[in-house]
Amino acid sequence: MSELLRIEDLHVSFKTDDGAVRAVDGVSLTLNAGETVAIVGESGSGKTVTSLSVMGLHKKGSAQISGSISLNDGGTFKNVVSLNDDEIRDIRGRAVAMIFQDPMSSLHPYYKIGNQLAEAYLVHNPGKKKEAMARAIEMLDLVGIPEPAKRAVEFPHQFSGGMRQRVMIAMALMNSPQILIADEPTTALDVTVQAQILALLSKLKKEFNMGILLITHDLGVVAQVADRVNVMYAGRIVEEGAVDDLFYSPLAPYTLGLLKSVPRVTSKNERLKAIPGQPPSLINLPVGCPFAPRCEYKQHSPEAGCNTTKPALIGTSPTHRSRCHIPESLRHDLFAKELKELQS
Amino acid sequence: MLKFIGRRAIFAALTILIVSAVVFGIFSLLPFDPAALTCGQRCTDQIVEANRVRLGFDKPIYEQYWLFLSGIFLGRTYGSGSSAFSCPAPSFGYSFNENACVTNMLTEALPITISLAIGALLLWLTVGIGLGIVAAKFKNRWPDTSSSVFVLLATSLPTFVTGLALLIWVTIKWKIVPLSLSGYVSIFDNPFGFFQYFILPWITLAIAYAAIYTRFTRAALLETLGEDYIRTARAKGVGERVVFFKHTLRAVLAPLITLAGLDFAGLIGGAIITETIFNLPGLGRLTLRSVYEFDLSVVLATTILAAVVVIVMNLIVDMLYAVLDPRVRIT
Numbered sequence: 001m002s003e004l005l006r007i008e009d010l011h012v013s014f015k016t017d018d019g020a021v022r023a024v025d026g027v028s029l030t031l032n033a034g035e036t037v038a039i040v041g042e043s044g045s046g047k048t049v050t051s052l053s054v055m056g057l058h059k060k061g062s063a064q065i066s067g068s069i070s071l072n073d074g075g076t077f078k079n080v081v082s083l084n085d086d087e088i089r090d091i092r093g094r095a096v097a098m099i100f101q102d103p104m105s106s107l108h109p110y111y112k113i114g115n116q117l118a119e120a121y122l123v124h125n126p127g128k129k130k131e132a133m134a135r136a137i138e139m140l141d142l143v144g145i146p147e148p149a150k151r152a153v154e155f156p157h158q159f160s161g162g163m164r165q166r167v168m169i170a171m172a173l174m175n176s177p178q179i180l181i182a183d184e185p186t187t188a189l190d191v192t193v194q195a196q197i198l199a200l201l202s203k204l205k206k207e208f209n210m211g212i213l214l215i216t217h218d219l220g221v222v223a224q225v226a227d228r229v230n231v232m233y234a235g236r237i238v239e240e241g242a243v244d245d246l247f248y249s250p251l252a253p254y255t256l257g258l259l260k261s262v263p264r265v266t267s268k269n270e271r272l273k274a275i276p277g278q279p280p281s282l283i284n285l286p287v288g289c290p291f292a293p294r295c296e297y298k299q300h301s302p303e304a305g306c307n308t309t310k311p312a313l314i315g316t317s318p319t320h321r322s323r324c325h326i327p328e329s330l331r332h333d334l335f336a337k338e339l340k341e342l343q344s
Numbered sequence: 345m346l347k348f349i350g351r352r353a354i355f356a357a358l359t360i361l362i363v364s365a366v367v368f369g370i371f372s373l374l375p376f377d378p379a380a381l382t383c384g385q386r387c388t389d390q391i392v393e394a395n396r397v398r399l400g401f402d403k404p405i406y407e408q409y410w411l412f413l414s415g416i417f418l419g420r421t422y423g424s425g426s427s428a429f430s431c432p433a434p435s436f437g438y439s440f441n442e443n444a445c446v447t448n449m450l451t452e453a454l455p456i457t458i459s460l461a462i463g464a465l466l467l468w469l470t471v472g473i474g475l476g477i478v479a480a481k482f483k484n485r486w487p488d489t490s491s492s493v494f495v496l497l498a499t500s501l502p503t504f505v506t507g508l509a510l511l512i513w514v515t516i517k518w519k520i521v522p523l524s525l526s527g528y529v530s531i532f533d534n535p536f537g538f539f540q541y542f543i544l545p546w547i548t549l550a551i552a553y554a555a556i557y558t559r560f561t562r563a564a565l566l567e568t569l570g571e572d573y574i575r576t577a578r579a580k581g582v583g584e585r586v587v588f589f590k591h592t593l594r595a596v597l598a599p600l601i602t603l604a605g606l607d608f609a610g611l612i613g614g615a616i617i618t619e620t621i622f623n624l625p626g627l628g629r630l631t632l633r634s635v636y637e638f639d640l641s642v643v644l645a646t647t648i649l650a651a652v653v654v655i656v657m658n659l660i661v662d663m664l665y666a667v668l669d670p671r672v673r674i675t
Contacts, residue, residue, distance in 0.1 A: 057578060105573065
């Protein structure tokens with residue numbers, strides 16, 4: 001498998017009047033061709049900020065970015081963090097494309113669908129208007145829009161939400177990018193439409209041999225399409241591993257909390273098991289483990305490390321790592337009972 | 345689209361009819377005897393009564409309204425025999441103060457007010473939108489700050505201050521623009537004289553409006569720049585210049601057109617201060633003089649005219665909006 005994207009020790013912070021917001025705090029991950037890597041976390045955990053960094057879409061003045069984002073552009077690796085504006089723009093939409101959460105507002109209301117798609121092609125292939133339009137109609141057809149030639153001259157408001165997300169996907173594919181970033185692609189859609197869009201993404205991933213970086217807070221979506229998962233909390237990855245590892249033997253208390261908080265049809269008359277408390281402020285992070293104030297396993301930590309030092313991302317298996325002060329073997333035992341309950 | 349225009353035109357005609365009826369009704373309720381107002385210094389009861397009959401004030405109010413309406417389409421003849429005089433269609437009544445048909449007074453005043461309004465509109469759109477673009481593009485930098493100084497000054501200075509200041513300095517002290525004594529000349533007869541005649545009134549009006557348009561354009565552009573579809577354009581790899589001048593500016597155009605159309609309509613009847621300062625015999629000044637002199641037939645006509653302009657401009661704006669915004673396009 002060829003590597004498409006390697007993020008190493010990415011830090012992103014934003015200056016505000018109250019102090020620097022450390023939205024992403026040392027994130028590392030990789031994405032290979034033909035696989036879907038998910039980033040999971042609640043609002044404000046830094047998953048969208050991470051994905052926008054890959055696109056170079058942060059404003060120069062307001063965001064401070066360090067670390068490296070190596071992106072495979074047709075065989076040569078380019079570090080997005082150090083590229084200038086023109087070089088980043090050359091990559092955007094061509095080597096890496098992105099689809100967004102809300103298809104209702106992501107398309108320009110005043111331009112025809114076909115022209116908006118064609119523009120994505122024309123930006124990187126100037127002057128080729130005919131090819132751009134033909135490609136637009138071809139892509140609309142590919143994402144399952146009936147009568148693509150007729151729909152291409154319509155405006156966004158004439159499409160339903162699901163159809164608009166298909167249009168967004170078609171737009172992303174205009175230049176056959178190797179990397180597709182999908183930022184909550186199904187959050188704004190009906191459940192039935194969600195399944196269709198996810199199936200479409202999986203199909204296209206195979207056809208284009210793309211790597212998909214999937215940003216979501218929905219564990220159901222992760223289970224359906226992801227190969228590997230990164231769980232983020234307070235700007236850091238707290239657990240990474242294959243999708244099965246994560247669902248059947250989670251190692252971070254936060255991941256277990258997320259799994260427990262998914263509502264189940266079988267558990268009637270039971271309260272939802274939400275994780276207590278609030279995520280910490282990203283301006284004043286606690287010195288210890290950022291999850292410690294909400295962690296129900298804190299007392300099992302052998303020393304008082306939870307409140308004084310941040311745990312490292314380690315694991316007995318190199319493909320399944322997590323951040324926690326409690327020894328991994330002890331966590332296995334502690335979590336096993338709860339997991340049994342969940343899976344029954 | 346044609347169906348839409350037809351339907352809107354019918355509604356516009358109905359609205360104008362209702363407005364004219366209401367205005368007519370209000371004027372008939374005023375505690376004046378309209379016939380007495382037509383009479384000069386050496387007034388006798390006989391003259392008043394004769395004028396009452398001649399102008400139709402002896403008839404019931406609904407008949408007077410009908411005569412007024414039919415006069416617009418058929419023209420109107422006042423009195424009978426040798427003392428009869430008539431105003432051809434479209435007749436909006438007869439002014440005793442000026443001894444003239446109101447229609448003639450309107451057609452003399454209208455070109456002046458329209459020239460004033462169009463010139464000012466073009467000027468303030470150029471300056472206002474231009475400054476708004478600069479302010480948004482250089483947000484929080486010196487071009488933005490200086491444009492907000494202009495906005496603050498221009499919105500707080502009333503037109504009678506800016507107008508008088510321009511007149512005193514530019515015309516009287518510095519003598520850059522000479523005082524035009526010849527009066528209004530058409531742009532087709534003497535373009536240079538036309539510009540000389542209107543340039544200061546244009547600037548006076550444009551300063552006030554340009555400030556509003558600067559603020560509006562800046563705010564609308566900055567709001568649009570935060571929209572999701574602008575992020576989509578950037579994600580496609582579109583350059584910043586195209587993002588700004590194509591994607592963003594395009595979205596701001598429709599609300600700007602609406603604002604401009606309505607402001608333009610407002611000026612047709614309402615540029616009273618500017619017309620008075622620069623001694624322009626336009627509609628605003630005509631209205632003002634008629635109010636002072638209780639020249640009711642002229643006040644009635646200008647009020648209805650102003651309403652008609654507002655209604656027609658609304659119709660035009662709606663149609664332009666449908667052209668500019670596909671979401672309100674009518675099938």
